[in-house]
Amino acid sequence: MRKNDWIFSGIAAFVFIIMIASNVWLMTMFLSMRILHMFIYFAGIVIILLTLTHISIHQMGKREFIKKDWIKNHLLFWIMTDLHTIIMIARYIHPNDRQGGLIPEFFFLIHVLMIIPVYLSYRVTYYQKHELGLSFILHVSIYAMLSFSFIQLVIQTMQ
Numbered sequence: 001m002r003k004n005d006w007i008f009s010g011i012a013a014f015v016f017i018i019m020i021a022s023n024v025w026l027m028t029m030f031l032s033m034r035i036l037h038m039f040i041y042f043a044g045i046v047i048i049l050l051t052l053t054h055i056s057i058h059q060m061g062k063r064e065f066i067k068k069d070w071i072k073n074h075l076l077f078w079i080m081t082d083l084h085t086i087i088m089i090a091r092y093i094h095p096n097d098r099q100g101g102l103i104p105e106f107f108f109l110i111h112v113l114m115i116i117p118v119y120l121s122y123r124v125t126y127y128q129k130h131e132l133g134l135s136f137i138l139h140v141s142i143y144a145m146l147s148f149s150f151i152q153l154v155i156q157t158m159q
Contacts, residue, residue, distance in 0.1 A: 005075065012052055013079050019045060020083065023147050024154060049143060052076055053136045074118050076139055084111050084146045087153055096159045104152045107145035114142065 022041075029037050056076050088108050091098060098104075118138070121127045127134055 008056065009075060009079060012056070012076060013083075015048065015052065016079055016083055019048065019143070020087075020147065020150050023150050026147075027151060027154065045143070046140070049139050050136055053139050054132060057132055057135060073122065074135075076135075077114075077118055077142065080139070080142050080146055081111060081115075084108055084142075084149060087146065087149050091149070091153050091156065094153070094157055096156050098152070098156055104149040107149055111142055111145055114138070 026038070026041055029041065053076060085108075088104065091104065121134075
């Protein structure tokens with residue numbers, strides 16, 4: 001990986017950590033039923049994810065899909081996988097009863113199983129033509145599962 005990839009990875013990881021930590025604020029908005037604030041929050045998350053996805057895809061212009069670069073081609077996916085793993089480990093380290101049943105574990109399993117289609121995506125020409133839209137949908141869905149797991153960890157910690 002090049003220096004630009006490392007810098008982008010560090011910035012993206014920092015942004016994701018801030019976004020995940022902001023889920024505590026989202027919980028207070030749900031409890032106080034601030035509909036307008038929730039709408040602004042979700043719009044901000046979508047804009048940030050779209051911007052990160054766009055930058056990760058187009059930062060170096062058109063790129064060739066090479067099998068050996070499949071991790072670099074999906075860098076945001078891997079950053080979110082690392083963060084999701086850390087949250088799941090923290091969920092089991094913390095001694096209180098686990099909240100949400102097995103739903104966070106199921107979401108993590110889905111996240112891990114998404115590695116297969118992400119790995120094989122370079123073979124599909126449809127993905128190559130619509131990479132921004134499909135990657136954005138992937139990032140939003142993975143972020144939603146990651147946020148749910150984090151919220152369950154926060155609730156477990158607060159008990």
